[in-house]
Amino acid sequence: MSSEVFFIKDVKEEKLEALLEHAGVGDLTGVVALKMHMGERNNRTFVKPAFIKPIVEAVKKHGGRPFITDTTTIYKEKRYTAMDYYETAFAHGFLPSSLGCPVLIADGLKDDGVPVSEHVEIAKSIYESDSMLVISHATGHCASSFGGALKNVAMGCVTKKTKKYQHEVTRPVLNRDLCTDCDKCREVCKHHAISEAHLINLDECVGCGACIAVCESHALSTPPDMSPNLQKRLAEVASIVLHALPYTNLLYINFLIDITPFCDCAEFAPEYLCPDIGVLASRDIVAVDMATIEMIKTEKFDGDPTIQVREAHRLGLGELDYEIVEI
Numbered sequence: 001m002s003s004e005v006f007f008i009k010d011v012k013e014e015k016l017e018a019l020l021e022h023a024g025v026g027d028l029t030g031v032v033a034l035k036m037h038m039g040e041r042n043n044r045t046f047v048k049p050a051f052i053k054p055i056v057e058a059v060k061k062h063g064g065r066p067f068i069t070d071t072t073t074i075y076k077e078k079r080y081t082a083m084d085y086y087e088t089a090f091a092h093g094f095l096p097s098s099l100g101c102p103v104l105i106a107d108g109l110k111d112d113g114v115p116v117s118e119h120v121e122i123a124k125s126i127y128e129s130d131s132m133l134v135i136s137h138a139t140g141h142c143a144s145s146f147g148g149a150l151k152n153v154a155m156g157c158v159t160k161k162t163k164k165y166q167h168e169v170t171r172p173v174l175n176r177d178l179c180t181d182c183d184k185c186r187e188v189c190k191h192h193a194i195s196e197a198h199l200i201n202l203d204e205c206v207g208c209g210a211c212i213a214v215c216e217s218h219a220l221s222t223p224p225d226m227s228p229n230l231q232k233r234l235a236e237v238a239s240i241v242l243h244a245l246p247y248t249n250l251l252y253i254n255f256l257i258d259i260t261p262f263c264d265c266a267e268f269a270p271e272y273l274c275p276d277i278g279v280l281a282s283r284d285i286v287a288v289d290m291a292t293i294e295m296i297k298t299e300k301f302d303g304d305p306t307i308q309v310r311e312a313h314r315l316g317l318g319e320l321d322y323e324i325v326e327i
């Protein structure tokens, strides 16, 4: 079986509307979560409010009541709390007055989630919506090779507890023999997860990798098989989230523009993986991510970006085969 993936080359307002109509935006009823990533402060490649406004209007045209949403981060930067995130979102132009709908941080002021399994809590406002449009910026990723719709759901629709569960597999490995006790890792660790003896407290570590980046002697490194393991956790959590949501009206739209090697959590993009391609939309999260990877070209990514997609297919989230329908 194959799934339809709708495609536009030109990212223009009328084209975006036509794309959404073909993909079934009319089925997004009631309160509609527009789940996106509004960019870490100083990131410049997140999906811009100018592209979100026609999406908001398309949802409203069919009677849906949209709100733009995301969750707070596990790492301590400018989206760590809801208040931090509102300031960053507004600085990036996500203003309710210009977009015509509310902006709501889905895990609220207190990292509020609905537990749906041992490790997974869905951010409350996403769980309590009536339908969801997952808006993803397709990028490479330093830990998961690729970030698209699956990652947006797995890492983006959940509380800090569930983000931490996924990041367990990115926690650094220490080779004590190479350590020079320079203390640089302790200086950058905002989670106080490194002891004076430079041992890592795994309960406190959130796997952000900041210490690895500053360890000049390579005493700290990423764990073996980090990317496959993280991709499998992404698929596992996405599956739990999508099966536990009390609604099935879901649509996925991937922007294949400003395609950077790192995700929008990175402050700046040093280069692009490839020129802009367009926008894809589908009801099938597996098909839309597979089409995204193959349009960018699998070999452009660091490692195998399809592990998460194949695992999501195995878990019943969608089809690996797709048919591109150009609008």
Ligand code: SF4
Binding pocket: 178, 179, 180, 181, 182, 183, 184, 185, 186, 198, 214, 215, 216, 217, 218, 219, 220
């Ligand atoms: S940065 Fe590396 S070398 Fe320096 S104390 Fe930490 S682990 Fe040891």
Ligand code: SF4
Binding pocket: 171, 172, 188, 189, 190, 191, 192, 193, 194, 200, 204, 205, 206, 207, 208, 209, 210, 211, 212
């Ligand atoms: S120990 Fe390293 S990876 Fe863990 S939280 Fe601290 S800086 Fe991040």
